[in-house]
Amino acid sequence: MTKEAIIKEFETIAGAENVMTGETDRHAYSYDAAVLDSVMPALVVRPRTSEVLGAVTKLCNDNGLPLTVRGAGTNLSGGTIPHPGGVVVLTNGLNRILEINEADMYAVVEPGVVTAQFAAEVAKRGLFYPPDPGSQAVSTLGGNVAENAGGLRGLKYGVTKDYVMGMDFWDVNGELVKTGSRTVKCVTGYNLAGLMVASEGTLGVFDKIILKLVPPAQAAKSMMAVFPSMKAASETVASIIANKIVPATLEMMDNFTIRTVENFRGAGLPVDAAALLLIEVDGHPGQVADEAAVVERICKENGATELHVAKDAAERDAVWQARRDALPALANLKPTCVLEDATVPRSKIPAMIEALEEIAKKLDLTIGTFGHAGDGNLHPTILTDKRNKEEWERVEKGIDMIFDKALSMGGTLSGEHGIGLAKSKYLAQETSKATLAYARRMKSVLDPKGILNPDKIVGAE
Amino acid sequence: MTKEAIIKEFETIAGAENVMTGETDRHAYSYDAAVLDSVMPALVVRPRTSEVLGAVTKLCNDNGLPLTVRGAGTNLSGGTIPHPGGVVVLTNGLNRILEINEADMYAVVEPGVVTAQFAAEVAKRGLFYPPDPGSQAVSTLGGNVAENAGGLRGLKYGVTKDYVMGMDFWDVNGELVKTGSRTVKCVTGYNLAGLMVASEGTLGVFDKIILKLVPPAQAAKSMMAVFPSMKAASETVASIIANKIVPATLEMMDNFTIRTVENFRGAGLPVDAAALLLIEVDGHPGQVADEAAVVERICKENGATELHVAKDAAERDAVWQARRDALPALANLKPTCVLEDATVPRSKIPAMIEALEEIAKKLDLTIGTFGHAGDGNLHPTILTDKRNKEEWERVEKGIDMIFDKALSMGGTLSGEHGIGLAKSKYLAQETSKATLAYARRMKSVLDPKGILNPDKIVGAE
Incomplete structure (x- = not known):
């Protein structure tokens, strides 16, 4: 089929109003939240029914057209960057x-x-x-x-x-x-x-x-603990888990992130704190009271200098807003913001924090560290400018060092951001060549023409 | 290779003491807990290291030998019945x-x-x-x-x-x-x-x-509630879940099962009860107290005539031993015991119970019903003698009717017993032809010679 005939076909299936071929539209869907180059698709289509979604898939396969499904494009690993000349399938018409x-x-x-x-x-x-x-x-x-x-x-x-x-x-x-x-x-x-x-x-x-779905917790208590060092904060995290307390949330911020967040919104964070832990325990009211008391004791034993307990929903929301501000605040500082998610077993958090500080120092990089400390899932965030070639080389070296460190501690390259295009080259390093081969065999038979979001996860062969 | 040469090869890899070819040994691994015909393997091998396990797998593939891995062979769907002339790989040498x-x-x-x-x-x-x-x-x-x-x-x-x-x-x-x-x-x-x-x-x-692994619950409370009908008991189950209580365990037994268990061990169960619920709530002591009170209220509202709360660990163990006795006690009654595990959304438990009673009556079958009512995962257990051809035909009809009923309620053929050989013919009925085809494509590329536990799940093509 000619390009025009294919576009016609998409219009017949999905309705002309749901097929976009203009440059502005195509540009809007050429990138996602990853720090990777954008790629222009040939066409963007918005199915509004399940049947149309199936027919669009078949049409792409019949014509060997690369197909990338896109929700909001917020992923951080290039999973929604289209293939050159491919089709972007939007799901915002399927939102019921x-x-x-x-x-x-x-x-x-x-x-x-x-x-x-x-x-x-x-x-x-x-x-x-x-x-x-x-x-x-x-x-x-x-x-x-x-x-x-x-x-x-x-x-x-x-x-x-x-x-x-x-x-x-x-x-x-x-x-x-x-x-x-x-x-x-x-x-x-x-x-x-x-x-x-x-x-x-x-x-x-x-x-x-x-x-x-699950029943909601009956009660919750949010706390903010101030520490004189990242080491003290990270040892507190390991100690909370080792004491068999499983908080709903256990987040960490380093001083750089604290100051950046405070400049961003002025929420009254302690800008001199070396580290903050933001902790929420939830469950039965009795459990919440007991667990909060244990958490408080552990924080103090590990040298917390201040401990604020949110008194009401507004104070609780403020704590979590500060945490949610971390990424946008950091991203505001420099043209390029590389948010990593290398993850380690929880007890290795103190060692990982130390390693991150060393890497930043050694390569002279600005790294703000925050994240899901309770999961071992930190977000070291490198602030840079990709146009500065010399610095970018150091950034890439830093990323490699972060991955090596996480893997050497029994950790993983990606806790929650995915492999996408950004990390496929590291996949065999964490797993094995046989693992990559197994994945590629599976992919090859389930998608013989290789049209389903090409090169993501398993890379280009 | 000749058969002798292959055996020699297995002995070289795994050690002669770990390769069994005698008829008694092969017979011992020719069946599992499913009601299916046994199949004699050619050879049984017990790898004692990870590397030997890998080498045995490769040897089987190189020679096109069907390979069935066997733990304890307790599965109920024929998943560990070997392929004719195949190899059984025991894992009991890999138990560290x-x-x-x-x-x-x-x-x-x-x-x-x-x-x-x-x-x-x-x-x-x-x-x-x-x-x-x-x-x-x-x-x-x-x-x-x-x-x-x-x-x-x-x-x-x-x-x-x-x-x-x-x-x-x-x-x-x-x-x-x-x-x-x-x-x-x-x-x-x-x-x-x-x-x-x-x-x-x-x-x-x-x-x-x-x-x-997770931290254990700090406290638990086990209860036994007696009901005048299966309907009342099953409505209690639905009501507990609808009240957003998620017990650790919520089990049900019908009168036939109660009497059979009582004859089996004499644990003092109420043999006149139409139905029993065995319930355990666990968690923080405060939560346990609160939830137990709500459960008690719901039981009474639904017509429970008695409610026993286990006073200590011994009483608690007795409750759960009675539940664990259900299958062995029922299996003792007749030469053949067909334990099904069709599962429905939890709110459909009352309707499923009613349907099971109708099926038993209509086909004149002995069905004892017990199981994980809180999961919607009942175990209707048909007691029969497979040698009685006429009755066995009714049993097979009954199984079909149970599956049809579960599927019509948005349920599934198997909650926890697996598909194995026993249910592969029903797979496309619950899912779709395309689902079976997708699974077969995947299997074909990951196991091109079809040696990995042939015919299980996807059936013989």
């Missing part, structure tokens, strides 16, 4: 919550539903959807599943993976595959829903997703 | 707990570690491994992962899937694939560990498994 079942505690959603909007709807029915990635205000549930998005509550509540009960997805031929169930136990066939999680759109195109 | 990491709350185990022994070791370190399949006293962790074993605690704590953080496995070529991590967050590459769960040994041979 199809069912929230209170009695059986699950929901069925289309992939384009916005995470925070979904969580709010669920909360209205007296239930709780825990995964809360940093981008939740705009990110979509389909994108969250594709990247296995984490968030602040991973420590106690797990990540997106832990809430996917089942899914329908379109295979590359435009046939509907069904996996998982509305039941809390299901072992009927391969765990394809589990395989879809974190697959970044390379093995199928998500249709309906069945998500697990 | 390699690491229990208290600070980071994970363990690394070999696949042949016995579930209950592992749980006990974990408990000694003050941690908790929740999955507790009925066969836990003998079942292996590798088998649990292969079948995604459930158990009594699925309701609150999830199933085996929820505890697999990562895994090394041997691909069919004898190359080691590594997936997942010791970190609580990891998105490095495809979620192959998730894919391995419930894959019944058809996609790879499990080596080391990384399992998540």
Whole structure:
């Protein structure tokens, strides 16, 4: 088919108003939140029904057109950067919550539903959807599943993976595959829903997703503890976990991040603190009281100089707003902001913090460190200007050193941001050549023409 | 190679003392706990190291020998019945707990570690491994992962899937694939560990498994509630969940099961009760007290005639022993015992109970019903004699009717027993032809000669 004939075909299937070929539109979907070069797609299409989504998939496959599904494009690893000349499939026309079942505690959603909007709807029915990635205000549930998005509550509540009960997805031929169930136990066939999680759109195109819901905690207490050193703060984290307290959230900020956040919003953070821990325990009121007391004791034993307990919802919100400001505040400082997510077993947090400080010093880099300390999932954030070649080389060296360090501690390259284009070259280093080969064999048979989000995760062969 | 040469090769790799070819040995591994015909393997091998396991896998593939890995053979769907002329690989020589990491709350185990022994070791370190399949006293962790074993605690704590953080496995070529991590967050590459769960040994041979551990509950309260009808008991179940109480365990027994269990052990169960609920709430002491009070109220509102609260650990153990006796007691009654595990969304439990009673009546079958009511995962157990052809036909009809009913309620064919050989013919009925085709494509490329536990899950093509 000629290019014009193919565009015509997309228009017939999806409606002319849902097919965009203009340069401005294509440019808008040529990049995502990763620090990578943008790539112009040939065409952008917005399916508004499940059937159209399947037909678009089939059309792409029939014509060998690379297809990249895009939710909000907030991912940080290039998972939604299109392939040159490919098709971007938007999910924002598929944004209906199809069912929230209170009695059986699950929901069925289309992939384009916005995470925070979904969580709010669920909360209205007296239930709780825990995964809360940093981008939740705009990110979509389909994108969250594709990247296995984490968030602040991973420590106690797990990540997106832990809430996917089942899914329908379109295979590359435009046939509907069904996996998982509305039941809390299901072992009927391969765990394809589990395989879809974190697959970044390379093995199928998500249709309906069945998500697990849980009862909300009855009570919660948020605290902010001030430490004289990152070492003291990080040892506190390890000690809290070792004492078998599992806070809902256990976040850390270094002095650089604290000062940057304070300049950004002026929330009254202690700008002289070497480190902050932001901690929330939740559950039964009795448990919250007991756990808060233990956390308080451990903080003091590890040298906390101040401990503020949020007195009401407004103070609690302020604590978490400060944490959520970390990335935008840091990103504001310099033209390029590289947010990493190398992750280590939790007890290795103190050693990792030390290593990050050494790397920053050795390479003369500006690294702000904050993140999900309770998960071992730190976000060392390198502030730079990619146009400065000499500095960028040091940044790349720094990233390599961070990865090496995390792996040497039994950690992983990516806790929650995904592999995408950005980290595929490191995959075999963490796993093995056989692992990459196994993944590529699987990909080759499930997507023989290689049209499903090419090069993501497994790289170009 | 000749048969003798191949045996010689196995002996060279694994040691002659670990290769069994005698008829008695082969017979011992020709069947499992499913009601299916036994199949004699050609050879049984017991690798004692990870490297031998990999070499055995490669040898089988090189020679096109069907390979079935076997833990304790307790699965109920034929997942460990060997292929005619194939090789059974025992994991009981790979039964070391390699690491229990208290600070980071994970363990690394070999696949042949016995579930209950592992749980006990974990408990000694003050941690908790929740999955507790009925066969836990003998079942292996590798088998649990292969079948995604459930158990009594699925309701609150999830199933085996929820505890697999990562895994090394041997691909069919004898190359080691590594997936997942010791970190609580990891998105490095495809979620192959998730894919391995419930894959019944058809996609790879499990080596080391990384399992998540959690802090144990501080307190627990076990209760037994007596009901005048299964309807009242099942409505109580739905009501407890709808009231946002998630008990650790919420089990049900019908009158037939109660009487059978009482005859089996004489534990003092109320033999005139139409139905029993066995309930345990756990967590912070305050939470346990509050939840127990709500459960008690709901039981009474739904017509419970008696409610016994276990006063101490001995009484608590007696409650759960009675529940664990259900299957052996029922299995004792008749030559053939068909234990099903069709599962429905929890709110559909009352309707499912009604349907089971109708099916038993209509087909004149003896069905004892017990199981994980809180999960929607009942175990209707048909007592029969497979040699009685006329009755066996009615049993098969009954099984079909149970599946149809579960599917019509949005349920699934198998909550926790797996597909194996027993249910592969039903797979496309629950999912779709495209789902089966997708699974078969994947299997065909990851195991081109089809040697990894042939015909399980996807059936013979």
